[in-house]
Amino acid sequence: MRLYELGETGLLRRIESILADREVASALTAEATLVVGIGDDAAAWSVHGSNVSETLTTDTMVDNIHFSNANMSWRDVGWRSMVANLSDIAAMGGVPSLALVTLGLPGSTLVEDVEDVYKGLVDACRAYEVTIAGGDLVTSPTFFISITMSGLQSGEMLLRSSANVGDLVAVTGPLGLSRGGLEVLSRGDTGRDEYAQRLVEAHRHPKPRLPEGRMLVQGGVRAALDVSDGLVGDLKKMMLASNLAANIIAKNVKIDPALNAIYGTSAIDLALNGGEDYELLFAAPYKTIEQIKTVLPHVNIVGEVVAGLPGIVTVKHDQGETIHDGRFGWEHFRQ
Amino acid sequence: MRLYELGETGLLRRIESILADREVASALTAEATLVVGIGDDAAAWSVHGSNVSETLTTDTMVDNIHFSNANMSWRDVGWRSMVANLSDIAAMGGVPSLALVTLGLPGSTLVEDVEDVYKGLVDACRAYEVTIAGGDLVTSPTFFISITMSGLQSGEMLLRSSANVGDLVAVTGPLGLSRGGLEVLSRGDTGRDEYAQRLVEAHRHPKPRLPEGRMLVQGGVRAALDVSDGLVGDLKKMMLASNLAANIIAKNVKIDPALNAIYGTSAIDLALNGGEDYELLFAAPYKTIEQIKTVLPHVNIVGEVVAGLPGIVTVKHDQGETIHDGRFGWEHFRQ
Numbered sequence: 001m002r003l004y005e006l007g008e009t010g011l012l013r014r015i016e017s018i019l020a021d022r023e024v025a026s027a028l029t030a031e032a033t034l035v036v037g038i039g040d041d042a043a044a045w046s047v048h049g050s051n052v053s054e055t056l057t058t059d060t061m062v063d064n065i066h067f068s069n070a071n072m073s074w075r076d077v078g079w080r081s082m083v084a085n086l087s088d089i090a091a092m093g094g095v096p097s098l099a100l101v102t103l104g105l106p107g108s109t110l111v112e113d114v115e116d117v118y119k120g121l122v123d124a125c126r127a128y129e130v131t132i133a134g135g136d137l138v139t140s141p142t143f144f145i146s147i148t149m150s151g152l153q154s155g156e157m158l159l160r161s162s163a164n165v166g167d168l169v170a171v172t173g174p175l176g177l178s179r180g181g182l183e184v185l186s187r188g189d190t191g192r193d194e195y196a197q198r199l200v201e202a203h204r205h206p207k208p209r210l211p212e213g214r215m216l217v218q219g220g221v222r223a224a225l226d227v228s229d230g231l232v233g234d235l236k237k238m239m240l241a242s243n244l245a246a247n248i249i250a251k252n253v254k255i256d257p258a259l260n261a262i263y264g265t266s267a268i269d270l271a272l273n274g275g276e277d278y279e280l281l282f283a284a285p286y287k288t289i290e291q292i293k294t295v296l297p298h299v300n301i302v303g304e305v306v307a308g309l310p311g312i313v314t315v316k317h318d319q320g321e322t323i324h325d326g327r328f329g330w331e332h333f334r335q
Numbered sequence: 336m337r338l339y340e341l342g343e344t345g346l347l348r349r350i351e352s353i354l355a356d357r358e359v360a361s362a363l364t365a366e367a368t369l370v371v372g373i374g375d376d377a378a379a380w381s382v383h384g385s386n387v388s389e390t391l392t393t394d395t396m397v398d399n400i401h402f403s404n405a406n407m408s409w410r411d412v413g414w415r416s417m418v419a420n421l422s423d424i425a426a427m428g429g430v431p432s433l434a435l436v437t438l439g440l441p442g443s444t445l446v447e448d449v450e451d452v453y454k455g456l457v458d459a460c461r462a463y464e465v466t467i468a469g470g471d472l473v474t475s476p477t478f479f480i481s482i483t484m485s486g487l488q489s490g491e492m493l494l495r496s497s498a499n500v501g502d503l504v505a506v507t508g509p510l511g512l513s514r515g516g517l518e519v520l521s522r523g524d525t526g527r528d529e530y531a532q533r534l535v536e537a538h539r540h541p542k543p544r545l546p547e548g549r550m551l552v553q554g555g556v557r558a559a560l561d562v563s564d565g566l567v568g569d570l571k572k573m574m575l576a577s578n579l580a581a582n583i584i585a586k587n588v589k590i591d592p593a594l595n596a597i598y599g600t601s602a603i604d605l606a607l608n609g610g611e612d613y614e615l616l617f618a619a620p621y622k623t624i625e626q627i628k629t630v631l632p633h634v635n636i637v638g639e640v641v642a643g644l645p646g647i648v649t650v651k652h653d654q655g656e657t658i659h660d661g662r663f664g665w666e667h668f669r670q
């Protein structure tokens with residue numbers, strides 16, 4: 001069977017079954033304890049004798065699959081690939097520490113382009129206080145960039161599996177802007193007006209919600225992930241991990257004025273399904289969220305966690321409901 | 336300028352200069368201290384309040400660049416990519432703990448092949464007690480596998496920069512077998528005889544020297560790295576990091592009987608320049624090495640560390656000397 005017939009979810013299941021058949025005791029257990037394994041934004045463990053937990057995450061971007069240099073500069077490509085990892089640390093409620101950067105490079109690559117990628121990486125490192133501590137440079141027919149990032153945190157972690165029935169579902173800020181910016185770019189509209197520029201900037205230069213992640217932890221939130229595949233798709237992942245279902249109340253999803261001005265009635269689709277805004281999606285009791293709104297005023301309650309088939313997300317529109325099953329919003333390998 | 340004109344070493348210098356221009360304070364400093372940054376086999380840091388140091392390393396293999404499925408099964412590909420990372424942990428004297436596995440996969444890939452890669456990965460995880468704690472699966476026109484591995488260690492680390500004048504240079508076992516096996520395979524000779532099979536096995540199924548790394552640390556060795564690019568090339572790296580030079584005494588390099596039987600007088604070239612044997616190359620005083628030989632009898636003293644231009648390695652043959660400058664043995668991107 002070819003991969004495009006099976007899809008990412010199917011492949012993940014097969015891999016998990018190979019791993020489960022051959023589970024091994026890790027040397028980790030002697031000096032540290034694994035807290036989170038496969039299935040969350042990052043792996044996490046705690047070292048014995050220390051009250052600090054550590055997280056480790058990795059994210060890879062491939063040329064013409066995850067980005068196109070036609071739509072963004074190489075420097076933006078560097079920024080975005082670092083941000084994708086920073087966002088995973090934010091989604092655990094951690095503080096980033098070290099990054100390892102691997103580049104796969106065709107021999108014909110312009111050296112100046114590689115330097116620009118590094119400048120973008122370092123821009124993000126400076127903005128969010130991460131150190132590039134190593135990596136790998138390899139020859140490859142396809143350009144790709146793979147980053148691994150470690151984070152440190154004292155106290156609790158934000159996990160996908162911690163949602164409870166009765167929790168409300170909220171996000172830390174507006175959704176759909178990055179995808180809206182990509183569509184603007186695809187139409188060649190980059191400089192049209194201030195709104196278009198705002199969307200394009202959101203696409204090219206997303207910001208990881210690191211302070212927001214820390215504030216969620218400190219405010220008592222326990223269930224969160226980052227919106228990288230779209231609100232509906234990522235909420236499904238949280239519900240699958242928590243063995244619960246959720247409803248999204250479409251009219252409660254705040255639409256950013258820029259998205260509204262350019263996309264009108266289809267703005268809601270971008271907000272529900274657009275990815276890579278890197279806002280944090282979280283679930284918590286109403287009182288906890290109200291308290292958090294005093295420090296994070298852009299927090300927007302968009303739905304609720306309910307009992308039901310694990311992973312089922314229902315979008316309640318005024319004109320009816322749309323039911324989404326447990327499949328992810330964005331699935332690799334499918335044709 | 337194109338990358339194939341500049342080469343890997345030149346690119347590394349440019350990247351280091353971008354990183355140096357923009358050095359940032361890491362959040363790491365609040366709760367941990369960076370012990371080793373760019374330039375060794377792995378990055379390393381220690382968490383405050385714990386006597387355990389941690390290491391992080393990454394290694395990437397690209398289809399048709401670092402391996403060919405014509406020469407090895409997908410299961411062997413999985414094994415080898417895990418071993419490349421395990422060997423970096425061994426070269427620091429550490430104990431492996433967690434691995435993150437990223438696969439770049441064309442949609443047309445056979446699912447069974449991906450499963451075989453994972454079986455090979457898990458074989459190595461079981462053999463060396465590592466846990467796969469996460470990773471990433473991405474669509475890519477080229478198959479690649481990128482692994483990041485963390486390790487833990489109490490006590491000292493093996494660093495490339497710790498060699499001293501007067502140290503002798505030694506390796507933990509025979510060299511050139513993996514490269515010899517690759518040549519055997521390229522000639523279609525796989526089943527010829529026991530010797531050929533031994534070389535092919537060394538190529539397909541290399542072993543990381545994890546117990547050897549721990550023994551070197553405990554025996555008082557401080558300078559080491561793994562032989563992934565060939566004895567001469569890797570010794571150059573150690574000498575560059577230590578700001579010293581070294582001599583290799585060619586007649587002291589023990590030649591494995593299998594290599595001797597198949598390659599005769601050219602066996603020494605494979606032993607000097609073949610890569611991916613994953614033996615450890617180390618430098619230490621004579622007395623330290625003699626003591627270590629009592630527990631690691633295959634240790635072979637092959638040269639000496641001398642004062643001189645950093646990175647210059649001189650191979651002393653009976654018929655004269657060959658001088659190698661600071662350039663690496665295997666350099667990516669060059670055509």
